[in-house]
Amino acid sequence: xxxxxxxxxxxxxxxxxxxxxxxxxxxxxxxxxxxxxxxxxxxxxxxxxxxxxxxxxxxxxxxxxxxxxxxxxxxxxxxxxxxxxxxxxxxxxxxxxxxxxxxxxxxxxxxxxxxxxxxxxxxxxxxxxxxxxxxxxxxxxxxxxxxxxxxxxxxxxxxxxxxxxxxxxxxxxxxxxxxxxxxxxxxxxxxxxxxxxxxxxxxxxxxxxxxxxxxxxxxxxxxxxxxxxxxxxxxxxxxxxxxxxxxxxxxxxxxxxxxxxxxxxxxxxxxxxxxxxxxxxxxxxxxxxxxxxxxxxxxxxxxxxxxxxxxxxxxxxxxxxxxxxxxxxxxxxxxxxxxxxxxxxxxxxxxxxxxxxxxxxxxxxxxxxxxxxxxxxxxxxxxxxxxxxxxxxxxxxxxxxxxxxxxxxxxxxxxxxxxxxxxxxxxxxxxxxxxxxxxxxxxxxxxxxxxxxxxxxxxxx
Ligand SMILES: Cc1cc2nc3c(=O)[nH]c(=O)nc-3n(C[C@H](O)[C@H](O)[C@H](O)COP(=O)(O)OP(=O)(O)OC[C@H]3O[C@@H](n4cnc5c(N)ncnc54)[C@H](O)[C@@H]3O)c2cc1C
Numbered sequence: 001x002x003x004x005x006x007x008x009x010x011x012x013x014x015x016x017x018x019x020x021x022x023x024x025x026x027x028x029x030x031x032x033x034x035x036x037x038x039x040x041x042x043x044x045x046x047x048x049x050x051x052x053x054x055x056x057x058x059x060x061x062x063x064x065x066x067x068x069x070x071x072x073x074x075x076x077x078x079x080x081x082x083x084x085x086x087x088x089x090x091x092x093x094x095x096x097x098x099x100x101x102x103x104x105x106x107x108x109x110x111x112x113x114x115x116x117x118x119x120x121x122x123x124x125x126x127x128x129x130x131x132x133x134x135x136x137x138x139x140x141x142x143x144x145x146x147x148x149x150x151x152x153x154x155x156x157x158x159x160x161x162x163x164x165x166x167x168x169x170x171x172x173x174x175x176x177x178x179x180x181x182x183x184x185x186x187x188x189x190x191x192x193x194x195x196x197x198x199x200x201x202x203x204x205x206x207x208x209x210x211x212x213x214x215x216x217x218x219x220x221x222x223x224x225x226x227x228x229x230x231x232x233x234x235x236x237x238x239x240x241x242x243x244x245x246x247x248x249x250x251x252x253x254x255x256x257x258x259x260x261x262x263x264x265x266x267x268x269x270x271x272x273x274x275x276x277x278x279x280x281x282x283x284x285x286x287x288x289x290x291x292x293x294x295x296x297x298x299x300x301x302x303x304x305x306x307x308x309x310x311x312x313x314x315x316x317x318x319x320x321x322x323x324x325x326x327x328x329x330x331x332x333x334x335x336x337x338x339x340x341x342x343x344x345x346x347x348x349x350x351x352x353x354x355x356x357x358x359x360x361x362x363x364x365x366x367x368x369x370x371x372x373x374x375x376x377x378x379x380x381x382x383x384x385x386x387x388x389x390x391x392x393x394x395x396x397x398x399x400x401x402x403x404x405x406x407x408x409x410x411x412x413x414x415x416x417x418x419x420x421x422x423x424x425x426x427x428x429x430x431x432x433x434x435x436x437x438x439x440x441x442x443x444x445x446x447x448x449x450x451x452x453x454x455x456x457x458x459x460x461x
Contacts, residue, residue: 036081081419109131157251173447174449179206229304239352253376256372278321343400366395
């Protein structure tokens with residue numbers, strides 16, 4: 001792939017569209033947006049731009065398209081597969097200043113937002129209306145970044161991923177056209193589903209400039225549960241049974257023994273050093289919550305649970321989820337000066353025990369630490385491996401590769417929620433087949449004929 005550098009003439013054109021305060025070639029600004037939260041190598045773009053409207057985003061793309069300059073959208077930079085790294089330099093198109101709520105349609109359980117708003121900030125604003133946006137990746141990701149990666153997280157088991165919570169979008173195309181996709185109707189069947197074509201496309205097909213999201217009412221009763229088991233096999237068997245029980249569980253997380261021990265020691269939670277499940281259960285009434293909790297306890301005890309704590313206290317539940325969501329930060333505090341191999345695969349729930357067992361073996365045969373957590377209710381597994389030297393990095397990569405291939409064999413996917421980015425591109429043909437990947441390339445060619453949008457991602461270049 002060849003692109004032109006950002007010349008002085010292009011900078012002048014960008015400045016005339018955006019105003020001089022909304023672009024910068026300063027190294028510090030480019031460094032800040034050279035790498036996401038993954039271990040993939042940093043790359044500097046040549047200029048960072050901060051458009052303030054959909055029209056301005058489209059104008060930036062038109063300039064880049066006409067001049068064959070690479071453009072990489074940037075939300076909050078919290079990706080874990082190198083998704084927003086500007087591999088080919090050019091323009092970093094930051095949506096950070098487009099962070100407003102455009103309209104709240106509370107009676108329709110919908111909100112229209114600009115893409116740069118953080119989902120946590122959005123939920124704080126929605127709380128006073130008794131509503132929230134359910135997908136919950138943990139880091140304060142932007143809505144645009146969540147749409148682009150089809151982010152998921154702890155609550156997907158009940159509310160779905162980002163793709164299940166979007167109704168309509170405004171999208172700027174590579175050549176500078178602005179289109180609207182989807183509608184505010186919950187039911188939609190009018191023609192090709194362009195809305196979901198852009199979701200999960202990682203900024204390679206267009207840039208989301210506005211989004212209308214589905215909201216849900218805040219539940220009346222939210223319970224938190226911690227259950228520990230003597231073995232991984234028992235914990236995972238309990239996951240499968242909990243999912244089959246008909247219980248309406250809002251979050252069902254697996255945390256292995258090593259991670260439970262580390263979090264108990266560092267974060268002051270009492271999770272012990274055994275394989276652990278964390279759960280959240282939503283209910284309209286205290287009585288139904290109690291009945292649900294009794295069934296959860298029965299299932300966990302049938303699988304030999306050695307610890308069972310349930311709470312409806314808000315502070316205790318929030319502490320539990322804060323500990324889970326900040327797990328990576330805690331690990332980075334403990335493993336100072338380490339780098340990280342982060343794995344993300346998902347399989348059908350019935351295959352989850354086989355996947356976890358395979359992953360443990362892949363780690364054990366290489367003497368790698370077993371730090372495994374997962375959004376188990378969705379069959380999603382993450383392995384987190386700290387490393388300092390090249391030999392361990394290579395072992396961690398080999399283990400990751402084996403686990404990815406096994407997940408695909410088990411009818412699953414190479415990435416449940418982090419997206420393809422750089423790291424998973426090599427698995428696309430194995431997962432989808434050559435013909436399907438050719439169809440993806442044709443779509444890319446149609447929507448972005450000069451290949452300027454987030455080049456080097458999704459496809460092996
Ligand atoms: C500690 C930690 C925990 C995490 N846990 C989870 C988890 O549980 N579940 C999960 O799904 N993810 C998780 N993530 C990953 C990350 O938060 C998500 O991938 C998130 O969607 C990234 O959003 P962002 O705003 O940071 O986007 P960025 O990282 O800035 O960008 C993501 C991608 O979107 C593109 N992009 C950004 N904005 C737009 C736009 N407006 N239009 C088009 N393309 C755009 C970028 O080019 C890039 O390809 C976690 C990350 C961290 C650091």
